[in-house]
Amino acid sequence: MITKEEIFGYVPDQKYNTSAAYFSMEFAVDQSLKIYSGGLGFLAGSHLRSAYELKQNMLGVGMLWKYGYYEQARDTNALMKPDFIEKEYAFLQDTGIVFTVPVHDSPVHVKAFLLKPEIFGSAPLFLLSTDIPDNDYVSRTITHRLYDPHEATRIAQSIILGIGGAMLLDILGIEPDVYHMNEGHSVSLNFYLHAKYKSLEEVKKRVVFTTHTPEMAGNEEHHYGLLKEMSFFYHLQEHEVKFLLNMEGDNFNYTLAALKFSRKANGVSKLHAEVAREMWGSNPGVCEITAITNAQNKAYWTDALLDNAIKSNHNEAIISRKKELKRHLFKEIANQCGKLFDENILTLVWARRFAGYKRADLLMLDWVRFLSLINNTQFPVQIIWAGKPYPEDNSAIDLFNQIISRAKPVKNCAVLTGYELGLSALLKKGSDVWLNNPRLYREASGTSGMTAAMNGSINLSVPDGWMPEFAVNGENCFIIQPASDLLSTIEKDKQENINLMDTLEKTVLPMYYNDEQKWLTILKQAAANIMPTFESGRLAKEYYEVMYKG
Structure with a gap:
């Protein structure tokens, strides 16, 4: 025995x-x-x-x-x-x-x-x-x-x-x-x-x-x-x-x-x-x-070189390492999708378990505005989706495949398969913005944003799950203003799509390209606020x- x-x-x-x-x-x-x-x-x-x-x-x-x-x-x-x-x-x-x-x-x-x-x-x-x-x-x-x-x-x-x-x-x-x-x-x-x-x-x-x-x-x-x-x-x-x-x-x-x-x-x-x-x-x-x-668990999830750069307040090292991590991620995009992403362009990721209430397609709800976002040459953006639907959840699989089909002709949009620990880490380390937009009160915690923040990716999120215990809008993350609880589900989705796009177009993208110091301040503040409260020790x-x- x-x-x-x-x-x-x-x-x-x-x-x-x-x-x-x-x-x-x-x-x-x-x-x-x-x-x-x-x-x-x-x-x-x-x-x-x-x-x-x-x-x-x-x-x-x-x-x-x-x-x-x-x-x-x-x-x-x-x-x-x-x-x-x-x-x-x-x-x-x-x-x-x-x-x-x-x-x-x-x-x-x-x-x-x-x-x-x-x-x-x-x-x-x-x-x-x-x-x-x-x-x-x-x-x-x-x-x-x-x-x-x-x-x-x-x-x-x-x-x-x-x-x-x-x-x-x-x-x-x-x-x-x-x-x-x-x-x-x-x-x-x-x-x-x-x-x-x-x-x-x-x-x-x-x-x-x-x-x-x-x-x-x-x-x-x-x-x-x-x-x-x-x-x-x-x-x-x-x-x-x-x-x-x-x-x-x-x-x-x-x-x-x-x-x-x-x-x-x-x-x-x-x-x-x-x-x-x-x-x-x-x-x-x-x-x-x-x-x-x-x-x-920070020891498992965090990139050590980036973590040291953040701790030492070394901005050039943060920027350099972040671009290197983006290049690692972009090799996987090229491998799966045949698209070449640019490490100098803001990269936004939506990646988590694939379920309807998490609204993977909220960005695409207003298709005309979405096209305007991804075709913006002043403030360019690259968008990646990943996640695993339950294998018998046909509606979730259909949604996943709809996003694949809509993203396929767009050179700066990619959908990755194989969402497990390895790809999850690659995405968190290689993203600039981590998007989380479930319907309010339906996400019990949503921990992926914690490990994103450990790796220099700034959360763009509705205030659900763990976020109210962490978030200070504009200081350690960007908050998507939730719609009124009095609205119907359809109206909430429409309003929160508007709020999401407004935040991206008016705050997130201009800051990334025009105010690097402010961006890095938020990135470092997020990493500092994660520890030790949201570390599994x-x-x-x-x-x-x-x-x-x-």
């Missing part, structure tokens, strides 16, 4: 001797380990990296996805298509542990792998796979695709992560002081803990929960009957679950159940915590929802102080 010393490879700091197990469906630890889709994984990866740097007594529990999320490829017309390609990871340690988890009243065999801390500089991470010869084909497919579109498979994934992850810890002889559910996917672990500790009160002593989205589509729910049939509730019957959690209705909501099983929960920004309390607070038995704002400490300690 693998020992605790072998798992950690380091002695946890006494400041963090409370032991925590961090359950997440995805972790973005390194570009080479493709077991993540977007922001949830980026956050979990940065958390594990900072936990390692601080030598916290924490380990991760996740899933080993055979085909990852998907490969973002192109068809013969250069439009996006999803490809599913088998992954191999020679750097994972086979623990030799195989155990069974009941799914649909049948034993599914689960194999545990370990990503040791020294491989990528992260807290230890156990990854579970059902893709082993002991299982039939259907059982093997449980861990094939992150967020599988088939409902039964998706439920089975949550069972393996939650119940399977808790079982693994028992097999290892690890009884953590805290079970931390990063989003509701692992909520089934509570039914295993209830069978073990025999009461809701005992479960609540040990469990905390982070909710990540105000989008109802992101707060998963399924019919009680199907969940019971699939052994989601472990040994409990449907009526027992409803009585235990004081829940009614036909569907079991993961987020609501997690809030009832936990002693404490958090939203991922101050604004999101307010929204979450409004969404869930009226339900009986829901725990306190506080705020711990997301953050990202703060986040990792805050989870211990606010969530893990008693």
